[in-house]
Amino acid sequence: MTNKNHELLSRYKIQMEEMFRLECISSLLDWDHQVNLPVKGTQARGEQLELMSRLTHQRQTSKELQAIIKDLYEGLDELEHDDRINIQESKLQMDKSLKLPEDFIARRSRARSAAYAAWVEARKADDFSIAKEQLRANISIAREEAELLGYEETPYDALLDNFEPGSRLSIIKQPLFMLAEGIKQKLPAILAATEPAHPFGSTFDISKQRSLNEQISHDLGYDFRAGRMDIAPHPFMTTLGAHDKRITTRYDESDYLSSLLTAMHEVGHATYEQGLPPEHAGTPRGSAISLSIHESQSRLWENIVGRSRPFAEYLYNLLPDYFPEEAAKASPEHIWQRLNSVKPSLIRVEADEVTYSLHIVIRTILEEEIINHGLGVDDLPARWNELYKEYLDLEVPDDAHGILQDVHWYGVGLGYFPTYALGNLYSAIMMEKIRDSVQDLDQKIVRGEFQEILLWLRANVHQIGMSLRGPELAREISGNDLSEIPFLNYIAGKFDL
Amino acid sequence: MTNKNHELLSRYKIQMEEMFRLECISSLLDWDHQVNLPVKGTQARGEQLELMSRLTHQRQTSKELQAIIKDLYEGLDELEHDDRINIQESKLQMDKSLKLPEDFIARRSRARSAAYAAWVEARKADDFSIAKEQLRANISIAREEAELLGYEETPYDALLDNFEPGSRLSIIKQPLFMLAEGIKQKLPAILAATEPAHPFGSTFDISKQRSLNEQISHDLGYDFRAGRMDIAPHPFMTTLGAHDKRITTRYDESDYLSSLLTAMHEVGHATYEQGLPPEHAGTPRGSAISLSIHESQSRLWENIVGRSRPFAEYLYNLLPDYFPEEAAKASPEHIWQRLNSVKPSLIRVEADEVTYSLHIVIRTILEEEIINHGLGVDDLPARWNELYKEYLDLEVPDDAHGILQDVHWYGVGLGYFPTYALGNLYSAIMMEKIRDSVQDLDQKIVRGEFQEILLWLRANVHQIGMSLRGPELAREISGNDLSEIPFLNYIAGKFDL
Numbered sequence: 005m006t007n008k009n010h011e012l013l014s015r016y017k018i019q020m021e022e023m024f025r026l027e028c029i030s031s032l033l034d035w036d037h038q039v040n041l042p043v044k045g046t047q048a049r050g051e052q053l054e055l056m057s058r059l060t061h062q063r064q065t066s067k068e069l070q071a072i073i074k075d076l077y078e079g080l081d082e083l084e085h086d087d088r089i090n091i092q093e094s095k096l097q098m099d100k101s102l103k104l105p106e107d108f109i110a111r112r113s114r115a116r117s118a119a120y121a122a123w124v125e126a127r128k129a130d131d132f133s134i135a136k137e138q139l140r141a142n143i144s145i146a147r148e149e150a151e152l153l154g155y156e157e158t159p160y161d162a163l164l165d166n167f168e169p170g171s172r173l174s175i176i177k178q179p180l181f182m183l184a185e186g187i188k189q190k191l192p193a194i195l196a197a198t199e200p201a202h203p204f205g206s207t208f209d210i211s212k213q214r215s216l217n218e219q220i221s222h223d224l225g226y227d228f229r230a231g232r233m234d235i236a237p238h239p240f241m242t243t244l245g246a247h248d249k250r251i252t253t254r255y256d257e258s259d260y261l262s263s264l265l266t267a268m269h270e271v272g273h274a275t276y277e278q279g280l281p282p283e284h285a286g287t288p289r290g291s292a293i294s295l296s297i298h299e300s301q302s303r304l305w306e307n308i309v310g311r312s313r314p315f316a317e318y319l320y321n322l323l324p325d326y327f328p329e330e331a332a333k334a335s336p337e338h339i340w341q342r343l344n345s346v347k348p349s350l351i352r353v354e355a356d357e358v359t360y361s362l363h364i365v366i367r368t369i370l371e372e373e374i375i376n377h378g379l380g381v382d383d384l385p386a387r388w389n390e391l392y393k394e395y396l397d398l399e400v401p402d403d404a405h406g407i408l409q410d411v412h413w414y415g416v417g418l419g420y421f422p423t424y425a426l427g428n429l430y431s432a433i434m435m436e437k438i439r440d441s442v443q444d445l446d447q448k449i450v451r452g453e454f455q456e457i458l459l460w461l462r463a464n465v466h467q468i469g470m471s472l473r474g475p476e477l478a479r480e481i482s483g484n485d486l487s488e489i490p491f492l493n494y495i496a497g498k499f500d501l
Numbered sequence: 502m503t504n505k506n507h508e509l510l511s512r513y514k515i516q517m518e519e520m521f522r523l524e525c526i527s528s529l530l531d532w533d534h535q536v537n538l539p540v541k542g543t544q545a546r547g548e549q550l551e552l553m554s555r556l557t558h559q560r561q562t563s564k565e566l567q568a569i570i571k572d573l574y575e576g577l578d579e580l581e582h583d584d585r586i587n588i589q590e591s592k593l594q595m596d597k598s599l600k601l602p603e604d605f606i607a608r609r610s611r612a613r614s615a616a617y618a619a620w621v622e623a624r625k626a627d628d629f630s631i632a633k634e635q636l637r638a639n640i641s642i643a644r645e646e647a648e649l650l651g652y653e654e655t656p657y658d659a660l661l662d663n664f665e666p667g668s669r670l671s672i673i674k675q676p677l678f679m680l681a682e683g684i685k686q687k688l689p690a691i692l693a694a695t696e697p698a699h700p701f702g703s704t705f706d707i708s709k710q711r712s713l714n715e716q717i718s719h720d721l722g723y724d725f726r727a728g729r730m731d732i733a734p735h736p737f738m739t740t741l742g743a744h745d746k747r748i749t750t751r752y753d754e755s756d757y758l759s760s761l762l763t764a765m766h767e768v769g770h771a772t773y774e775q776g777l778p779p780e781h782a783g784t785p786r787g788s789a790i791s792l793s794i795h796e797s798q799s800r801l802w803e804n805i806v807g808r809s810r811p812f813a814e815y816l817y818n819l820l821p822d823y824f825p826e827e828a829a830k831a832s833p834e835h836i837w838q839r840l841n842s843v844k845p846s847l848i849r850v851e852a853d854e855v856t857y858s859l860h861i862v863i864r865t866i867l868e869e870e871i872i873n874h875g876l877g878v879d880d881l882p883a884r885w886n887e888l889y890k891e892y893l894d895l896e897v898p899d900d901a902h903g904i905l906q907d908v909h910w911y912g913v914g915l916g917y918f919p920t921y922a923l924g925n926l927y928s929a930i931m932m933e934k935i936r937d938s939v940q941d942l943d944q945k946i947v948r949g950e951f952q953e954i955l956l957w958l959r960a961n962v963h964q965i966g967m968s969l970r971g972p973e974l975a976r977e978i979s980g981n982d983l984s985e986i987p988f989l990n991y992i993a994g995k996f997d998l
Contacts, residue, residue: 033529041745042747043726045745232539
């Protein structure tokens with residue numbers, strides 16, 4: 005490496021480290037907001053977050069950093085692997101951000117705030133018309149953003165790339181569509197094979213739930229010396245430092261399994277973050293690939309492991325120490341049934357593992373139609389309801405159970421939804437390979453020996469940071485392009501179809 | 502007000518608000534460090550704190566802010582009361598900071614880090630010689646600082662002013678000296694009048710201790726909607742926003758009273774902060790006067806209220822709901838005795854309410870001799886031990902029980918110690934007036950009705966922010982200069998002397 009590159013790289017790293025610190029500080033402000041903040045502290049916390057995000061933005065868009073990245077990118081071939089990954093990815097991010105003028109960013113931010121506020125109102129009143137104009141404005145902003153960012157194939161790709169770098173509709177559409185068809189085809193048999201399970205237990209002391217979740221999280225490989233588990237109304241995982249990846253969960257005294265699955269979901273996100281190479285923290289080489297790969301980790305642990313028969317047996321064996329009365333009445337089979345109730349429903353966040361992806365496919369179809377084919381908000385509810393009839397055979401009774409149920413289009417943007425279903429696909433692709441490489445996997449799960457699963461994920465997913473993009477990772481792991489087949493096979497295997 | 506002043510003031514406030522936000526963010530980083538941080542997160546947290554303190558320092562020393570303050574100060578007479586307080590105080594702080602060159606700040610910081618590290622080692626080994634050279638360096642830096650800052654009477658005043666703005670040795674020396682003489686004189690009678698009390702209780706469930714402390718803190722007037730109470734190894738109070746003043750405390754299963762008094766001490770600090778005018782948050786007009794006035798609030802609640810006979814009765818009446826077994830064996834008199842054991846001892850932080858100030862007077866004498874009269878580290882331990890013999894009639898057996906017990910001279914600086922004893926004096930001055938103005942005070946304390954005490958403090962101390970300085974506040978409240986007499990009267994009254 006030339007001396008000049010050496011000096012540029014060291015300046016690049018100092019800047020990236022400082023931005024990472026600022027982001028971690030913002031994350032702490034947010035974590036504390038959701039976990040601890042006294043009610044009267046809300047306004048000041050908002051002002052503190054606003055200040056931090058201004059300071060971070062100043063650095064992200066500094067001319068100095070831009071010049072460093074540009075200079076290093078010109079000599080990309082001379083850089084070593086890790087540095088090349090960093091500069092390549094930073095250059096892409098910088099180019100994207102330079103395409104969005106400050107005025108546009110401000111307008112987008114205002115449009116989203118307005119749409120979010122309108123959505124809150126509309127949802128309360130169960131009346132889409134209250135938020136319609138704000139959604140129309142948001143969609144118009146999203147179309148403008150796609151044009152500003154540019155695309156090779158279709159405008160929607162530009163938005164998808166915000167959440168799923170390197171992906172395009174042409175890569176994900178076919179697998180998602182085949183996934184939906186496969187699920188629709190299997191659903192009648194699954195519904196016939198599963199019976200509604202009796203409730204599991206009646207009351208679960210919350211401090212006992214916490215202790216049991218801590219033990220299970222520890223068994224799964226979550227490192228409590230580099231994290232914590234707290235309570236928040238909306239569970240999440242957050243990064244407060246290279247060795248500080250915290251999770252939150254929530255508890256319902258009448259439903260232990262729901263708190264367990266929530267914890268396992270967040271543990272999945274957190275073990276990914278704990279497995280990223282800490283020496284690259286704050287740079288792309290030390291960052292997660294994308295939302296869908298993140299979601300693959302949470303769903304692998306929550307669904308593929310957490311809802312499996314051997315896991316139900318592992319859990320059953322732990323119960324007597326925590327809930328002796330409930331344990332005496334339970335059986336592994338009963339727990340498994342409770343974890344695997346399947347029933348088409350109208351609300352995405354309450355959907356079971358099988359029908360969940362149908363909700364996502366519906367939203368992806370709508371997003372494509374909105375951005376690429378001009379579907380307007382006036383026609384949106386009818387189209388929404390039509391698709392729920394087609395895919396889930398359900399009538400949507402009102403806006404709250406339909407078009408108003410999710411915040412994303414109002415407060416986050418379009419292009420996010422597909423990542424949830426892609427997470428399912430990636431998780432099944434990974435688990436197929438884990439099953440190939442770990443001997444006696446099911447017996448190990450029964451005994452609470454999850455280390456080999458985690459080690460496989462560490463080596464094949466976590467350690468690589470952003471060295472690969474999502475679609476490349478699928479090929480690297482499976483030898484094939486992103487595919488729905490592993491997931492459909494997994495579902496078929498689970499329900500003996 | 503002129504338009505120019507109006508515009509300058511608005512810029513002043515924007516800058517002060519931003520600095521306050523940065524300081525609150527640093528305080529959150531620190532709070533979380535002490536309350537929550539996973540062990541592996543320490544290094545990153547240090548780096549985050551370092552970054553925030555750099556960002557704060559840049560703003561504190563910005564040429565723009567200096568120019569604003571200077572311009573406003575020139576037209577001080579035209580400003581309204583609150584603005585005048587702010588600009589006056591900001592000008593003083595700015596002048597002080599401009600007197601210390603960056604190079605000096607860096608040297609002082611390095612000297613303190615080195616002395617702190619040496620102190621930790623020396624204390625572990627119980628060997629002053631390990632830290633002697635670093636303390637010598639620290640003292641030399643302190644003398645240099647006094648010369649850089651300048652003073653009207655003696656060099657020590659410059660250092661005292663860092664912690665106690667507007668105070669001078671000539672103001673505090675006489676009252677502290679008379680305080681020590683008064684205590685020494687009363688001590689034999691107090692020791693004769695109090696007998697060593699039996700232990701109070703044996704084990705106290707910690708979650709019950711927390712609940713009881715929360716109820717008592719609430720009764721005292723601590724607003725939990727603008728604060729929280731958590732656990733930390735070293736209890737403290739911190740400001741995370743104009744309406745977010747948190748306290749931490751610690752628990753010992755075998756000693757409930759110690760956790761209660763710690764909580765009351767921190768509640769005293771926090772009710773002060775909660776009573777500052779929030780519309781002036783971040784400016785001198787909305788800030789606490791000084792360390793000693795802060796300490797007067799914590800000591801008023803912990804000692805004057807918390808160790809009183811009516812409070813012992815109030816506590817006794819609460820006990821059955823929390824510790825029924827201990828309550829059955831206790832009596833108000835027994836609790837009062839436990840709260841008021843008096844015995845000369847070698848360690849400041851373990852001292853009782855009566856002898857505590859003697860420890861402080863010893864340290865103040867030593868600080869004066871070090872800074873004003875050239876007492877050197879070689880002679881310091883002998884002089885320390887001599888003063889413990891003179892004031893407490895105790896032999897110091899080793900360095901750990903003597904010169905090495907406190908971190909202040911090594912890690913914080915000289916000039917801090919007097920504020921603890923001044924806090925005692927101020928608290929007694931205030932309580933004398935509270936007693937005059939609140940009818941049936943003792944019966945109200947028995948019933949847990951503390952509102953009128955708090956309201957008096959709100960009106961006479963909290964609401965004024967930095968409108969007065971410590972010595973002025975004493976005159977405003979009592980009509981007299983700072984005096985030891987109210988405290989000595991209080992002690993005499995308590996022990997029926």
